[in-house]
Amino acid sequence: MSEATGEEILTELVHQLGFEDILDEVLASTDVTTVMMPYASALFSRRVPEDRPKVLPDGAENFAFLGQFTPLPEDVVFTVEYSVHGAMHAVYTLFDVEKPIPPIYHGLLDPKVDLHALAAAFR
Template structure:
């Protein structure tokens, strides 16, 4: 598991944060790997058998459905099937699927092992078991390569924090620089989205260059009665 700060960005933030409180507190977000870690996996399949069965099961052609989450999975496993070709140069007879587990320490229902201790093929076994597709296991295992990635800080953006733990896009008094990314403070916005990064960049460029251009407002979905009702129904279903 990679725990260092290889790209330098985090080290730069730590250096800035020691100079003034306006730069936030990065230690809030990298202090607890157990609370922030996921493991993801990518299937490279040389047979369409699994994708065809998932399409029959879900009713969604590849690329048309959202994440499929197995709510009773001890790992809270999710998968998503992209529309092919997903990668540049991907052959017509090679297929892919991506997934992840939110809880990497509990024993799997079909492997009896923690996700963090499993090989790629064992994660594939757990996935097939969650789907109830064990009848395809021999063909899928023989034609599938599984690539796993441990992500120790993947949900660190959601760490418990104070409003001053993240710096604003343009810190107080800044005249010729801005801070970008998922760890800046944009009031009322939600991290972990492309929109968050784009909106932050808009704030930086427009304000520093004195441009009077509109920034798309944050969508307050829960303020809409229909959306709030759907959320309540889902929560108590």
């Protein structure tokens, strides 16, 4: 994939999605630039609590760490919500905001998700 052109990747995507009948139109109206994300898998690497900074380190009064490399218990990295939750923790704490941070969605504990997964397994 690292040597594929944007056109080759777009053509493959159009075929994967089943839109072959509009391939020429898509190719004529779309620009694709390829990029590499060599460290994207770092988000999912094993880690221990000491190897990443807390959103608000002990004693921090005027700074915080934000982003995918700060630990948020029970949350899932690589989502927009993860970044938003981290920022909310930082801002709400540093500025004494008295609002609740939205709870983390636990899809694995949602019976509706389990039923959809079970139904999908037997399609």
